[in-house]
Amino acid sequence: MILAGYHHVINRGVNRCNIFNSDVDKDMFLQILNKSATLNKVIIHDYCLMDNNYHLPITDKELEYIKTKEKQKIVKVNNSIKISQSKQFEEHFYNISTKQDRNIAIMNAHLDGYSQASIASYLNLSKSLISKVVKSGDSFTGV
Numbered sequence: 001m002i003l004a005g006y007h008h009v010i011n012r013g014v015n016r017c018n019i020f021n022s023d024v025d026k027d028m029f030l031q032i033l034n035k036s037a038t039l040n041k042v043i044i045h046d047y048c049l050m051d052n053n054y055h056l057p058i059t060d061k062e063l064e065y066i067k068t069k070e071k072q073k074i075v076k077v078n079n080s081i082k083i084s085q086s087k088q089f090e091e092h093f094y095n096i097s098t099k100q101d102r103n104i105a106i107m108n109a110h111l112d113g114y115s116q117a118s119i120a121s122y123l124n125l126s127k128s129l130i131s132k133v134v135k136s137g138d139s140f141t142g143v
Helices: 023-040 060-091 099-111 116-123 127-136
Strands: 006-012 048-050 053-059
Touching (some): 023 048, 053 060, 099 116, 116 127
16 A cells, blocks of 8 residues: 655635634635535545634645646636737727828837737738837827
8 A cells, every 4th residue: 555645735824813713714614625625526634723724634646636726727817818918909900991090009009018029910010010110109100
């Protein structure tokens, strides 16, 4: 029989402040912990709840499972941020009918922090043209 290694997980209140103010808080935490453990197939081997911290031992296998789940959450969040940013980026170029409109949109996108390369790629224009518009700072030049 091979014994798995255990890891001591601890969470303490900031400046050791209480995270549980009553037995009701502790009961609620245990209900959430139980539900989460059941959903994620993690065994709660033991626990210790104190007013300002809690302790949970978990095995190597459970730690790897939790890390994998956290990475999946991070990727999902990052992807939703990218989608949101992409929609915001596209809004700059929604209604362009003239060079002047295009230059204003380029300047606004640049001022909002988008790189010249990403603007050039999105508009299928040369980086040098985007650079000229940005350097001129004058969207009425007709570049």
